Amino acid sequence: MDRRQRKTRAAIFQAFTELLSEKSFDKMTVEEIIKRADVGRATFYAHFETREYLLKELCHELFCHIFDAVSPTPSDHRHIFACEEHDSVFLHLIKHLEKNDNHVLKLFAGKNNELFLGYFKRGLRELVKANLSMFARRKSDFLPEDLWITHITSTFVETIRWWIDNGKQESAESVAEYFFGLV
Amino acid sequence: MDRRQRKTRAAIFQAFTELLSEKSFDKMTVEEIIKRADVGRATFYAHFETREYLLKELCHELFCHIFDAVSPTPSDHRHIFACEEHDSVFLHLIKHLEKNDNHVLKLFAGKNNELFLGYFKRGLRELVKANLSMFARRKSDFLPEDLWITHITSTFVETIRWWIDNGKQESAESVAEYFFGLV
DNA sequence: TCCATACAAAACAATTTGTTCTATAAATAG
DNA sequence: CTATTTATAGAACAAATTGTTTTGTATGGA
Numbered sequence: 001m002d003r004r005q006r007k008t009r010a011a012i013f014q015a016f017t018e019l020l021s022e023k024s025f026d027k028m029t030v031e032e033i034i035k036r037a038d039v040g041r042a043t044f045y046a047h048f049e050t051r052e053y054l055l056k057e058l059c060h061e062l063f064c065h066i067f068d069a070v071s072p073t074p075s076d077h078r079h080i081f082a083c084e085e086h087d088s089v090f091l092h093l094i095k096h097l098e099k100n101d102n103h104v105l106k107l108f109a110g111k112n113n114e115l116f117l118g119y120f121k122r123g124l125r126e127l128v129k130a131n132l133s134m135f136a137r138r139k140s141d142f143l144p145e146d147l148w149i150t151h152i153t154s155t156f157v158e159t160i161r162w163w164i165d166n167g168k169q170e171s172a173e174s175v176a177e178y179f180f181g182l183v
Numbered sequence: 184m185d186r187r188q189r190k191t192r193a194a195i196f197q198a199f200t201e202l203l204s205e206k207s208f209d210k211m212t213v214e215e216i217i218k219r220a221d222v223g224r225a226t227f228y229a230h231f232e233t234r235e236y237l238l239k240e241l242c243h244e245l246f247c248h249i250f251d252a253v254s255p256t257p258s259d260h261r262h263i264f265a266c267e268e269h270d271s272v273f274l275h276l277i278k279h280l281e282k283n284d285n286h287v288l289k290l291f292a293g294k295n296n297e298l299f300l301g302y303f304k305r306g307l308r309e310l311v312k313a314n315l316s317m318f319a320r321r322k323s324d325f326l327p328e329d330l331w332i333t334h335i336t337s338t339f340v341e342t343i344r345w346w347i348d349n350g351k352q353e354s355a356e357s358v359a360e361y362f363f364g365l366v
Numbered sequence: 367t368c369c370a371t372a373c374a375a376a377a378c379a380a381t382t383t384g385t386t387c388t389a390t391a392a393a394t395a396g
Numbered sequence: 397c398t399a400t401t402t403a404t405a406g407a408a409c410a411a412a413t414t415g416t417t418t419t420g421t422a423t424g425g426a
Contacts, residue, residue: 005372050415114296143364148365150341159330162333185393186392186394213382225385226405371423373420375418376419377417378417380415381413384410384411385409385411386407387408387409389404394401396400
């Protein structure tokens with residue numbers, strides 16, 4: 001990838017990220033983004049077809065990084081047998097979200113972030129699937145597995161949202177306990 | 184209210200509702216609405232400040248009707264002691280949603296319906312609060328009540344969404360069982 | 367050094383928005 | 397039934413936004 005392309009892309013991501021913490025996604029215009037990123041109009045459209053694709057690609061970068069960080073690798077036996085709450089992948093995820101107190105967290109709480117949450121849930125869903133054994137199995141006896149996974153996923157997101165909205169007063173451990181308590 | 188106003192308002196609501204079942208809210212323009220409703224541009228803005236207010240007022244009408252229909256009145260002792268799943272206000276709500284298979288249900292499943300779901304949840308939340316006794320009380324011992332109510336509310340919505348997305352194959356009773364099973 | 371190409375700048379048509387005007391039709395009051 | 401009020405249609409309007417196109421520049425990679 002051309003160095004110029006990398007720079008332009010980074011500048012747009014940076015400007016977009018800053019703007020996301022100031023106003024909601026759909027009230028944001030391409031005009032504002034390119035002004036702050038200091039790139040030409042045609043340049044923006046050369047990189048991203050629409051504003052939506054920009055958000056999608058940003059989310060992809062962010063979430064790949066986050067989920068990779070908390071997911072155990074095949075050679076990593078940390079979590080394989082860690083079916084306990086105090087060492088679960090979900091607690092690590094919450095801690096990770098707590099640590100990176102940058103722009104990402106604000107996206108959870110704000111309004112008009114359906115796209116963002118959708119992309120996050122898509123990644124989280126895989127994590128839930130891979131860790132289903134952590135949750136009560138008997139549920140699957142009378143609940144469709146699909147509904148069960150959907151429920152765990154959105155419960156996690158709702159818990160995080162509640163946490164952020166309340167000013168992150170609780171510790172990551174408490175939030176994880178709440179989450180496991182709910183599901 | 185002037186008869187002309189009522190007619191105009193009804194025409195706009197009708198056109199808006201039709202369009203809602205065809206495309207998502209934020210891809211919808213005032214242009215399309217007034218064209219289908221066959222009213223003048225200035226007339227629309229005389230009734231509704233923005234598209235958002237239109238959606239808000241439509242939701243208000245719909246939800247007031249729905250929640251009033253399933254909520255017991257003070258003189259109505261049907262549900263007061265009905266803490267069982269098979270006669271709960273939630274089952275009645277699901278049945279009500281199943282029966283009125285008009286435009287409302289489509290709004291649950293579609294994308295870009297955050298505003299709609301927000302308004303629905305606001306009304307549902309009151310219903311949940313008033314029926315908290317129906318759910319396990321010991322939860323409140325270690326869970327903030329606020330989080331607990333939020334969880335029940337969004338679990339209901341998520342269950343309905345799952346139901347719609349899967350083509351409404353299950354009966355209202357099954358859906359209610361799933362809901363109670365989850366919470 | 368040379369070539370390809372990413373870029374800036376500007377202009378552009380097409381939409382959409384929200385406002386304002388006038389004349390007309392309809393509703394309501396008396 | 398008449399008079400007055402008022403909602404509406406229709407049109408025109410400025411402003412903002414979008415996505416495309418063009419031309420010249422300068423930067424990167426070979």
